Amino acid sequence: MGTTAYADNRRATVAQGLGGAYERMLSVAVAALHEREPERLWPLMASALPGLCGGETLIYKLDDWSESKGTVGMSPGVAAAFDRRGDEALGLLRAGYPFAHHYAADDDRTPVTARRAAGRAWQSSPTARLIADTMGVDHVLGLPLSRSAAPVTGCLVYRSGSDFTDDHVRLAQRLQPLLAAVDQQRQLLERWRATAVTPREPPEAGALTPRETTVLLLLTDALTAAAIGRRLGISSRTVHKHVENIYRKLGTRDRISTVLRAQQLGLVATPGGLPDHAPSG
Structure with missing residues (x-):
C-alpha cells in the first residue's frame, strides 16, 4: 500500500x-x-x-x-x-x-x-x-x-x-x-441542595429538570441569558428555552416574579439563606 x-x-x-x-x-x-x-x-x-x-x-x-x-x-x-x-x-x-x-x-x-x-x-x-x-x-x-x-x-x-x-x-x-460542564452542574446542584428548603407545594406543571434548576439558580444571581449561557457552556437561545419552561412550570411571566415564586415554593433560598416564612429577630 x-x-x-x-x-x-x-x-x-x-x-x-x-x-x-x-x-x-x-x-x-x-x-x-x-x-x-x-x-x-x-x-x-x-x-x-x-x-x-x-x-x-x-x-x-x-x-x-x-x-x-x-x-x-x-x-x-x-x-x-x-x-x-x-x-x-x-x-x-x-x-x-x-x-x-x-x-x-x-x-x-x-x-x-x-x-x-x-x-x-x-x-x-x-x-x-x-x-x-x-x-x-x-x-x-x-x-x-x-x-x-x-x-x-x-x-x-x-x-x-x-x-x-x-x-x-x-x-x-x-x-x-464536557467535564467542565458536568462539574459546573455538580456544583450548582450541590448549591441548590444546600440552600433550598422543603417545598410547601409542587410546581403546577411538573417538577423542574436538573438543567432548569441550575438556570433558575443563576437567574436568582441576576445574570443575563448570555452570562448564564457562558457559565453553563450553552447558547443564549437554549437559556431562553429553559427560562420559558421555568415560567410555564411556575406559572410566572418575568424574572422577578419567577424568583419570588421559586422562593415561595422553597426551590431557592430567600435573601440571607432563610426561608421566606422564617420569623425575624
Whole structure:
C-alpha cells in the first residue's frame, strides 16, 4: 500500500473512531443533564470516560492534589485494592505525580501522559510501581478541568500495555468542555441542595429538570441569558428555552416574579439563606 493510500486509510479510521466517540460523549452529556443527584455525576463520568480516550479505568480528584487531603473517587474494585495497601499508598496516589508539578508550572491545562510529563523518570517512579502492583496498569493520562486553578482538579485515566496515543490525547482535550460542564452542574446542584428548603407545594406543571434548576439558580444571581449561557457552556437561545419552561412550570411571566415564586415554593433560598416564612429577630 502506498504512503498516500495508507494516510487516507488512517484518516478515515481516525474519523470513524472520533464519530463513535462523539456519539458516546453526547449520550454521556444527556445522561448527566438528567441526573438530579450531584454525587452521582462523577461516578457516571468515571464509568464512561476511560473507554472514550483509550483507558481502562479512571480516578477523579475534585478539590485538591495533595498527599494529606482531597476527594478521590474511584471504582469499587480499585478502591478496595488501595484500602488493602493502606494510607501510604493512597497518599502517593493523591500526590498526583507527575501531574501536580507539571500543571503547577503554568496555566496550560492540555492533557498529557505521565511518560511525556516525567520522561524516563516515570517508569522507575514509586507511583508507576504502585499502580502496576495495585491496578495492573502502566500508563496514566492527566485530564484536568480546562479552567481549574491550583490545586488542579480533574481525572487520571489509566491503561496497560502501550502508552496513550496522540489521538487519545487529542480526544481527551475535546472531552474537557464536557467535564467542565458536568462539574459546573455538580456544583450548582450541590448549591441548590444546600440552600433550598422543603417545598410547601409542587410546581403546577411538573417538577423542574436538573438543567432548569441550575438556570433558575443563576437567574436568582441576576445574570443575563448570555452570562448564564457562558457559565453553563450553552447558547443564549437554549437559556431562553429553559427560562420559558421555568415560567410555564411556575406559572410566572418575568424574572422577578419567577424568583419570588421559586422562593415561595422553597426551590431557592430567600435573601440571607432563610426561608421566606422564617420569623425575624
